[in-house]
Amino acid sequence: MHQKQNTPTVIFCDNKSTIALCKNPVFHGRSKHIDIRFHKIRELVAEKEVAIEYCPTEEQVADIFTKPLKVELFYKLKRMFGMIQT
Template sequence: MESNSVGSPIVPGFKISKDENGDSVDETYYKQLPIVTLSTTEAEFVAAAVCACQGVWMKRILKELGHSNGSCTTVMCDNSSTIKLSKNPVMHGRSKHIDVRFHFLRNLTKEGTIELVHCGSQDQVADIMTKPLKLEVFQRLRKLLGVCEISGIN
Protein backbone atom coordinates (compact mmCIF):
# COMPACT_ATOMS: atom_id res chain seq x y z
CA MET A 1 0.00 0.00 0.00
CA GLU A 2 2.90 2.35 0.67
CA SER A 3 4.98 1.49 -2.40
CA ASN A 4 5.38 3.52 -5.57
CA SER A 5 3.65 2.20 -8.67
CA VAL A 6 5.63 1.18 -11.75
CA GLY A 7 4.58 0.71 -15.36
CA SER A 8 6.44 -2.56 -15.99
CA PRO A 9 7.53 -5.46 -13.80
CA ILE A 10 11.26 -4.87 -14.30
CA VAL A 11 12.19 -1.21 -13.85
CA PRO A 12 15.21 0.05 -15.84
CA GLY A 13 18.08 1.14 -13.60
CA PHE A 14 16.69 -0.52 -10.46
CA LYS A 15 19.37 -2.05 -8.24
CA ILE A 16 18.52 -5.02 -6.07
CA SER A 17 19.73 -4.66 -2.51
CA LYS A 18 20.94 -7.57 -0.41
CA ASP A 19 18.58 -8.86 2.23
CA GLU A 20 20.66 -9.27 5.38
CA ASN A 21 18.05 -11.52 7.01
CA GLY A 22 17.58 -13.85 4.03
CA ASP A 23 18.69 -17.45 3.72
CA SER A 24 22.17 -18.10 2.42
CA VAL A 25 22.36 -19.27 -1.18
CA ASP A 26 24.86 -21.71 -2.66
CA GLU A 27 26.06 -19.60 -5.60
CA THR A 28 28.05 -22.46 -7.13
CA TYR A 29 24.82 -24.37 -7.79
CA TYR A 30 23.41 -21.55 -9.91
CA LYS A 31 26.69 -20.94 -11.68
CA GLN A 32 26.72 -24.57 -12.90
CA LEU A 33 23.30 -24.32 -14.55
CA PRO A 34 24.11 -22.15 -17.58
CA ILE A 35 26.19 -23.29 -20.52
CA VAL A 36 29.38 -21.29 -20.89
CA THR A 37 29.72 -19.90 -24.40
CA LEU A 38 32.65 -18.17 -26.06
CA SER A 39 30.73 -15.78 -28.29
CA THR A 40 27.32 -14.21 -28.76
CA THR A 41 26.88 -16.28 -31.92
CA GLU A 42 27.48 -19.45 -29.95
CA ALA A 43 25.10 -18.32 -27.20
CA GLU A 44 22.38 -17.58 -29.75
CA PHE A 45 23.09 -20.87 -31.57
CA VAL A 46 22.72 -22.83 -28.32
CA ALA A 47 19.50 -20.97 -27.48
CA ALA A 48 18.11 -21.60 -30.97
CA ALA A 49 19.02 -25.30 -30.73
CA VAL A 50 17.24 -25.63 -27.37
CA CYS A 51 14.23 -23.78 -28.79
CA ALA A 52 14.21 -26.05 -31.85
CA CYS A 53 14.24 -29.14 -29.62
CA GLN A 54 11.26 -27.78 -27.71
CA GLY A 55 9.48 -27.05 -30.99
CA VAL A 56 10.07 -30.58 -32.29
CA TRP A 57 8.82 -32.00 -28.98
CA MET A 58 5.70 -29.81 -29.08
CA LYS A 59 4.93 -30.85 -32.68
CA ARG A 60 5.19 -34.52 -31.68
CA ILE A 61 2.81 -33.99 -28.76
CA LEU A 62 0.33 -32.15 -30.98
CA LYS A 63 0.55 -34.93 -33.57
CA GLU A 64 -0.25 -37.50 -30.87
CA LEU A 65 -3.30 -35.41 -29.96
CA GLY A 66 -4.45 -35.37 -33.58
CA HIS A 67 -3.42 -31.81 -34.39
CA SER A 68 -0.73 -32.53 -36.94
CA ASN A 69 0.69 -29.60 -38.85
CA GLY A 70 3.13 -30.59 -41.57
CA SER A 71 4.55 -27.10 -41.96
CA CYS A 72 7.99 -25.99 -40.89
CA THR A 73 8.41 -24.49 -37.41
CA THR A 74 9.72 -20.94 -37.49
CA VAL A 75 12.22 -19.85 -34.84
CA MET A 76 12.88 -16.11 -34.60
CA CYS A 77 16.51 -15.13 -34.00
CA ASP A 78 18.13 -11.68 -33.84
CA ASN A 79 21.65 -12.90 -34.63
CA SER A 80 22.32 -13.19 -38.36
CA SER A 81 25.57 -15.12 -37.77
CA THR A 82 23.60 -17.80 -35.95
CA ILE A 83 21.17 -18.09 -38.86
CA LYS A 84 24.06 -18.40 -41.33
CA LEU A 85 25.79 -20.97 -39.13
CA SER A 86 22.63 -23.10 -39.00
CA LYS A 87 22.40 -23.14 -42.80
CA ASN A 88 26.03 -23.26 -43.89
CA PRO A 89 28.39 -25.97 -42.60
CA VAL A 90 31.26 -24.22 -44.42
CA MET A 91 31.53 -21.98 -41.35
CA HIS A 92 32.62 -25.06 -39.39
CA GLY A 93 36.10 -23.65 -38.76
CA ARG A 94 34.56 -20.83 -36.75
CA SER A 95 32.20 -23.09 -34.86
CA LYS A 96 34.13 -26.25 -34.02
CA HIS A 97 34.25 -25.21 -30.36
CA ILE A 98 30.44 -25.48 -30.17
CA ASP A 99 29.34 -28.72 -28.54
CA VAL A 100 28.26 -31.34 -31.08
CA ARG A 101 24.84 -31.79 -29.48
CA PHE A 102 23.86 -28.28 -30.54
CA HIS A 103 24.60 -29.02 -34.20
CA PHE A 104 21.30 -30.92 -34.19
CA LEU A 105 19.93 -27.52 -35.21
CA ARG A 106 21.79 -27.76 -38.53
CA ASN A 107 20.14 -31.10 -39.27
CA LEU A 108 16.69 -29.75 -38.46
CA THR A 109 17.31 -26.74 -40.70
CA LYS A 110 18.58 -28.94 -43.54
CA GLU A 111 15.55 -31.24 -43.25
CA GLY A 112 13.17 -28.27 -43.31
CA THR A 113 11.79 -29.10 -39.87
CA ILE A 114 12.97 -25.78 -38.43
CA GLU A 115 13.50 -22.45 -40.16
CA LEU A 116 15.50 -19.71 -38.46
CA VAL A 117 14.19 -16.28 -39.42
CA HIS A 118 15.82 -12.98 -38.56
CA CYS A 119 13.93 -10.86 -36.08
CA GLY A 120 15.20 -7.40 -35.18
CA SER A 121 16.02 -6.70 -31.55
CA GLN A 122 13.17 -4.20 -31.31
CA ASP A 123 10.70 -6.98 -32.16
CA GLN A 124 11.98 -9.53 -29.62
CA VAL A 125 8.80 -10.17 -27.65
CA ALA A 126 10.68 -12.36 -25.15
CA ASP A 127 12.50 -9.25 -23.92
CA ILE A 128 9.39 -8.43 -21.91
CA MET A 129 10.22 -11.41 -19.68
CA THR A 130 13.97 -10.91 -19.39
CA LYS A 131 14.93 -7.24 -19.56
CA PRO A 132 14.10 -3.96 -17.88
CA LEU A 133 12.21 -1.94 -20.49
CA LYS A 134 10.97 1.59 -20.83
CA LEU A 135 7.22 1.87 -20.40
CA GLU A 136 6.53 2.47 -24.12
CA VAL A 137 8.55 -0.58 -25.18
CA PHE A 138 6.94 -2.71 -22.47
CA GLN A 139 3.45 -1.68 -23.61
CA ARG A 140 4.25 -2.37 -27.29
CA LEU A 141 5.66 -5.83 -26.56
CA ARG A 142 2.76 -6.59 -24.23
CA LYS A 143 0.40 -5.76 -27.10
CA LEU A 144 2.38 -8.04 -29.45
CA LEU A 145 1.86 -10.85 -26.92
CA GLY A 146 -1.86 -10.27 -27.16
CA VAL A 147 -2.19 -9.10 -23.56
CA CYS A 148 -4.62 -6.24 -23.19
CA GLU A 149 -4.57 -3.52 -20.55
CA ILE A 150 -7.52 -3.26 -18.23
CA SER A 151 -7.81 0.30 -17.03
CA GLY A 152 -9.53 1.37 -13.85
CA ILE A 153 -8.20 -1.45 -11.67
CA ASN A 154 -6.55 -0.22 -8.48
Protein backbone atom coordinates (compact mmCIF):
# COMPACT_ATOMS: atom_id res chain seq x y z
CA MET A 1 0.00 0.00 0.00
CA HIS A 2 3.11 2.16 0.01
CA GLN A 3 2.31 3.80 3.35
CA LYS A 4 5.01 4.55 5.92
CA GLN A 5 4.37 2.69 9.16
CA ASN A 6 5.66 4.41 12.30
CA THR A 7 4.93 1.64 14.80
CA PRO A 8 5.28 -2.13 14.59
CA THR A 9 2.30 -4.29 13.66
CA VAL A 10 1.10 -5.96 16.84
CA ILE A 11 0.36 -9.68 16.66
CA PHE A 12 -1.53 -11.08 19.64
CA CYS A 13 -0.66 -14.64 20.63
CA ASP A 14 -1.92 -16.87 23.44
CA ASN A 15 1.13 -19.15 23.47
CA LYS A 16 3.95 -17.96 25.72
CA SER A 17 6.44 -20.48 24.28
CA THR A 18 5.86 -19.15 20.78
CA ILE A 19 6.38 -15.58 21.99
CA ALA A 20 9.66 -16.59 23.69
CA LEU A 21 10.91 -18.29 20.51
CA CYS A 22 10.06 -15.24 18.40
CA LYS A 23 11.70 -12.74 20.74
CA ASN A 24 14.85 -14.68 21.64
CA PRO A 25 17.29 -14.88 18.71
CA VAL A 26 19.42 -17.53 20.46
CA PHE A 27 19.27 -20.95 18.83
CA HIS A 28 17.37 -23.44 20.96
CA GLY A 29 18.34 -27.09 20.62
CA ARG A 30 14.74 -28.15 21.18
CA SER A 31 13.48 -25.84 18.44
CA LYS A 32 15.64 -26.94 15.51
CA HIS A 33 12.66 -28.74 13.94
CA ILE A 34 10.55 -25.56 13.83
CA ASP A 35 9.51 -24.25 10.46
CA ILE A 36 11.48 -21.54 8.66
CA ARG A 37 8.60 -19.05 9.09
CA PHE A 38 9.62 -18.58 12.73
CA HIS A 39 13.01 -17.40 11.53
CA LYS A 40 11.29 -14.75 9.41
CA ILE A 41 9.18 -13.65 12.37
CA ARG A 42 12.36 -13.37 14.46
CA GLU A 43 13.83 -11.10 11.77
CA LEU A 44 10.72 -8.94 11.73
CA VAL A 45 10.71 -8.66 15.54
CA ALA A 46 14.41 -7.69 15.52
CA GLU A 47 13.75 -5.07 12.82
CA LYS A 48 10.80 -3.76 14.85
CA GLU A 49 8.40 -4.39 11.97
CA VAL A 50 6.31 -6.74 14.13
CA ALA A 51 5.64 -6.85 17.87
CA ILE A 52 4.39 -10.06 19.49
CA GLU A 53 2.21 -9.57 22.58
CA TYR A 54 0.52 -12.03 24.90
CA CYS A 55 -3.27 -12.20 24.84
CA PRO A 56 -5.03 -14.72 27.12
CA THR A 57 -7.14 -17.36 25.39
CA GLU A 58 -10.28 -15.93 27.01
CA GLU A 59 -9.70 -12.64 25.16
CA GLN A 60 -8.40 -14.02 21.85
CA VAL A 61 -11.26 -12.99 19.58
CA ALA A 62 -9.82 -14.83 16.56
CA ASP A 63 -10.39 -18.16 18.37
CA ILE A 64 -14.08 -17.88 17.46
CA PHE A 65 -13.04 -18.74 13.88
CA THR A 66 -10.35 -21.31 14.61
CA LYS A 67 -11.32 -23.45 17.61
CA PRO A 68 -14.27 -25.31 19.04
CA LEU A 69 -15.30 -23.33 22.12
CA LYS A 70 -17.51 -23.79 25.15
CA VAL A 71 -20.83 -22.01 24.80
CA GLU A 72 -20.03 -19.35 27.41
CA LEU A 73 -16.71 -18.43 25.81
CA PHE A 74 -18.27 -18.48 22.34
CA TYR A 75 -20.90 -15.92 23.35
CA LYS A 76 -18.32 -13.79 25.21
CA LEU A 77 -16.07 -13.63 22.14
CA LYS A 78 -19.08 -13.03 19.91
CA ARG A 79 -19.97 -9.97 22.04
CA MET A 80 -16.33 -8.80 22.00
CA PHE A 81 -16.31 -9.14 18.23
CA GLY A 82 -19.44 -6.97 18.00
CA MET A 83 -21.63 -9.67 16.48
CA ILE A 84 -24.30 -9.35 19.20
CA GLN A 85 -25.37 -6.49 21.40
CA THR A 86 -24.56 -6.55 25.11
